[in-house]
Amino acid sequence: MKIAILGGGHGAYAAAADLSEAGHEVRLWRRDAAALQPVIDSGSIVLKDARGVREVPIALPTADIGAALRDAELIVLPTPAIAQDFIARAMAPHLVDGQVVFLPPGTFGSYVMARTVREAGNRADVAWAETGTLPYLARKHGEREVNVTIRAIRLPTGVYPARKAAQAIDTIRVAYPSVHGCGDALSGALMNAGPVIHPPLMVMNAAPLQHFERWDIHNEGTQPAVRAVTDQLDRERIAVREAFGHGGPHYPLADHYDNDRWMYGDAHKQLVKSGDWRENIDLHGHRYITEDTELGLAFLASAARHAGVDAPIAHGLLAIVGGFLGRDLRQGPRSFEALGLAELSADALRQRLHDGE
CATH class of the missing domain: 1.10.1040.10 (N-(1-d-carboxylethyl)-l-norvaline Dehydrogenase; domain 2)
Incomplete structure (x- = not known):
């Protein structure tokens, strides 16, 4: 699947490497072109996890958001909510019918970004979705190196507008099989840990x-x-x-500390x-x-x-x-x-x- 990853932080680099290694065609966009240059020059990200260290090729690292979004079926934004307004405005000229935007997590950004894109004049029929946490506990160890401590095994996800939930969940699950629907965007936002x-x-x-x-x-x-x-x-x-x-499961945060039933499984010790x-x-x-x-x-x-x-x-x-x-x-x-x-x-x-x- 063609996937655009938007962002330059821990989660974005983890997503780009992980989804590329899974066989998807990944375009990694970062607005700071100079900071992205090491990935552009090498064409890869160094991924570290329990399996070891390896170079993972990235199909298109770019500072051109239009190039990243072109023909992308899924757009993933593992970025802080404070960046969502800027990114929504940058995305607005390029979004088209049928695309799915996934915010892990979103802080109700699915609703807010959709509104921003509409106000910018784009009326494309896009599905916006958000979940309760990043798919990864990860930290960057260098300018193109990321360490993934653990991957999420359960990602409850709400969709805006909810009438597009089935399409959005089916698309996201191609990249993240741990995703499951939890209702509308408010439900997804209230899963945010x-x-x-x-x-x-x-x-x-x-x-x-x-x-x-x-x-x-x-x-x-x-x-x-x-x-x-x-x-x-x-x-x-x-x-x-x-x-x-909104019904359960509510994923009580106590499970993060006490057992393996939370979104990451038994993660706190790791x-x-x-x-x-x-x-x-x-x-x-x-x-x-x-x-x-x-x-x-x-x-x-x-x-x-x-x-x-x-x-x-x-x-x-x-x-x-x-x-x-x-x-x-x-x-x-x-x-x-x-x-x-x-x-x-x-x-x-x-x-x-x-x-x-």
């Missing part, structure tokens, strides 16, 4: 993150008090899903053992704040308000982060209010998510 796991880790590890040059929030930073807050926040997420009528997450984290600029808190947690809190679900942990964490950032995060750009969804009835919201705008 980032806004549940990362804000408590950032808030409750704020002092060591600012004190030490490098700190592993998944090792020393994951203590019983942190786990207790994370589990309660996840119960709020699940209550919101249920309030909107994540810690890899050492790849012992890093410097800026409390103001890291994507765990800019993406998972300012966008993702604000979205979850606003969904709770709309559904009438009491979510004190979500709102409390949002207030604390807003405290050290110096701004009110309750009305962020991904809130129901900002997206014009707060005014919709439950039936009207379901209809919007099924039919599209």
Whole structure:
């Protein structure tokens, strides 16, 4: 299958190498042409995982997004949500009927990017889908080298508009057999693990993150008090899903720590053992704040308000982060209010998510 991978981070390089090795024709686009040049020059990415180290050829590494998207059946965006607006505008002139865009994860980006593309004048009949996590726990080890610690084995995926769900899931499963449908885009967005796991880790590890040059929030930073807050926040997420009528499995985050039933299977021990997450984290600029808190947690809190679900942990964490950032995060750009969804009835919201705008 012809697949476009858009992005230059850990997940994008992992996806490009992994899907190329699986036999797909992969086009890797990155807007930073200079940073992509080593991949262009070599024509490959160095992939490291439990099977060893090898060079994986990439069919087309390019800084030309039009070339990357041309005839692509599947477009994968393993990129932070903060980049979605720019990428949507860059994609808009090139998308055509029948293409499937997959956001792993999306932070409700399936809805937001579709709207941005329409506002740019493109009315192509495109399916947008998002899942709960990246298909890979991965970190780049060099300018064209990526280490994959583990691959997801379950990827619950919602589709916007939901009327195109069958086509979208069938297409994505050619690349990612672990994908399964979980309903509409709201259901997919409420599977996103980032806004549940990362804000408590950032808030409750704020002092060591600012004190030490490098700190592993998944090792020393994951203590019983942190786990207790994370589990309660996840119960709020699940209550919101249920309030909107989304059934299980909800993939409770406790399974990530306690057993092998989560999206990655039994991953937490491998994540810690890899050492790849012992890093410097800026409390103001890291994507765990800019993406998972300012966008993702604000979205979850606003969904709770709309559904009438009491979510004190979500709102409390949002207030604390807003405290050290110096701004009110309750009305962020991904809130129901900002997206014009707060005014919709439950039936009207379901209809919007099924039919599209």
